[in-house]
Amino acid sequence: MRSSLSLRLLLTALVTTAMALVATAFVLNFLFRMYFEERVQDELETYLVLLSGNVGVSADGNIDITPLSDPRFNQPLSGYYWQIQIDDAPPILSPSFWAAPLDIARPETTGRIVYENLDIGRGESVAVARWIITTGQDSTRHEVYLAVAIDRTDLDASVAGFFSYSALALTLLGAALLAANWVQVKLGLKPLDKVRSDLGRIRDSTTDRLSDDYPSEVLPLAREVNRLLDSNADTLARVRTGAANLAHGLKTPLTIMHGVDRKMRRAGQDKLAEELSLEIKNIEYIVERELARSRDSHQMMRQCKLAPIAARLQKALARQPGAEHITWTLDIPEELRAPFDPFDLTELLGNLIDNAMKWAAGQITLRATSKGDTICLMVEDDGPGIPDATRDAVLERGNRLDAAKPGTGLGLSIAKDMALAHGCALSLHRAPLGGLQVRLTWPRLDA
Numbered sequence: 001m002r003s004s005l006s007l008r009l010l011l012t013a014l015v016t017t018a019m020a021l022v023a024t025a026f027v028l029n030f031l032f033r034m035y036f037e038e039r040v041q042d043e044l045e046t047y048l049v050l051l052s053g054n055v056g057v058s059a060d061g062n063i064d065i066t067p068l069s070d071p072r073f074n075q076p077l078s079g080y081y082w083q084i085q086i087d088d089a090p091p092i093l094s095p096s097f098w099a100a101p102l103d104i105a106r107p108e109t110t111g112r113i114v115y116e117n118l119d120i121g122r123g124e125s126v127a128v129a130r131w132i133i134t135t136g137q138d139s140t141r142h143e144v145y146l147a148v149a150i151d152r153t154d155l156d157a158s159v160a161g162f163f164s165y166s167a168l169a170l171t172l173l174g175a176a177l178l179a180a181n182w183v184q185v186k187l188g189l190k191p192l193d194k195v196r197s198d199l200g201r202i203r204d205s206t207t208d209r210l211s212d213d214y215p216s217e218v219l220p221l222a223r224e225v226n227r228l229l230d231s232n233a234d235t236l237a238r239v240r241t242g243a244a245n246l247a248h249g250l251k252t253p254l255t256i257m258h259g260v261d262r263k264m265r266r267a268g269q270d271k272l273a274e275e276l277s278l279e280i281k282n283i284e285y286i287v288e289r290e291l292a293r294s295r296d297s298h299q300m301m302r303q304c305k306l307a308p309i310a311a312r313l314q315k316a317l318a319r320q321p322g323a324e325h326i327t328w329t330l331d332i333p334e335e336l337r338a339p340f341d342p343f344d345l346t347e348l349l350g351n352l353i354d355n356a357m358k359w360a361a362g363q364i365t366l367r368a369t370s371k372g373d374t375i376c377l378m379v380e381d382d383g384p385g386i387p388d389a390t391r392d393a394v395l396e397r398g399n400r401l402d403a404a405k406p407g408t409g410l411g412l413s414i415a416k417d418m419a420l421a422h423g424c425a426l427s428l429h430r431a432p433l434g435g436l437q438v439r440l441t442w443p444r445l446d447a
Helices: 005-053 153-188 190-204 219-266 270-295 306-318 342-359 388-394 411-421
Strands: 055-057 063-065 080-086 114-121 124-135 142-151 327-331 363-371 374-381 425-430 436-443
Touching (some): 005 055, 005 153, 124 153, 153 190, 219 270, 342 363, 342 374, 342 411, 411 425, 411 436
Parallel strands (some): 327 363
Antiparallel strands (some): 055 063, 080 142, 114 124, 374 436
8 A cells, every 4th residue: 555755754743743732731731720829829828827917816715806908808709718716616707708607627737737629619619728826825725727718710710711822822833833844844855856856857868867966865765776777777788789699690590591481482382481481570570579679778768869860870871782862851850859769769760761761762851840749750752652551551560562672571560669669659641752651759858
């Protein structure tokens, strides 16, 4: 199952970022709550100590309470309360109390402040600080139990509000981090896009190596690809050399077999000669096809300019014996490119020109045109041409219009196979000169 490296990195970033932000939200909320709890406890302790200093008990048990300076303790339902209990007497409540005293247990240790949160009903909660102090000595000794309470509604609302705002802020931060991760992934994987682009140029142009302009993490990959390209080039060179050696090695045995075929016909053994001729043609086709395949480097999908190769072929073939009467016309724009490397284009175009030279009465034209996104190369002669009904048959292996002409009838068939392997189309038409026009077409290439 294929997967996207970018998607995997982004999903990993999404999961880890979400986990980190959720953990951050809970940690911040916990720290914020702890901070406010400590603030509330400090405030309760302050009020409790002040209240303790404002309480006086006379020897006969009379209580003297000086009001706290904070007016909220005197305002009904303000959320700030205190209560005082001398020994087992009923508790004395602050003016802000609205109902019964707080039902809280006495601390076990005198002089030690105890903090707790107390639910007083109807969903209300208060933070309470309480302790026990003593006044007087012996018979005048009294135990004073003091408690101060603050409504937790504002505290809980502040904590909840902080959690909501922090969640929103962390969500926005998470979105920003994911966008940053996306940019990071794209920039981090950019060298791989460059590798792909460079490989595309190797496939479609004369460039045959990846550059060394890569980050250190990607450079070993580029070097290994270059080693692979070197190995492929060496293998292709060996195959081409072997193909040439095979062609030379089989040339003599095939010539001898043709001679045996002619002798058998002169001896009246036409049936055996026909069988031998058929097998010779099969061998020639197989050899020519496999040689063409081994010479064909279309797996590299390189490209080259048409005009220089066509001009070089024309000059070489025009010097062959029997070609002195041919007038050549070349009309190929310099900028046009074909999806072959120079070797393959020479092989293919050489086959087409060689076929035209066999049939031309005195004129051969090589021209190329560009129309829209399509390029067309045409090889034309002024020979007898091919009737419409037999043009498709000529492209089949071994079919020949005139057995008196030299050759095996394999050139056009092999040329067609090479064209198809390179994404081109080969077709036969009537030439303006009156003879055959071989038309090779392919999509326009980027230089």
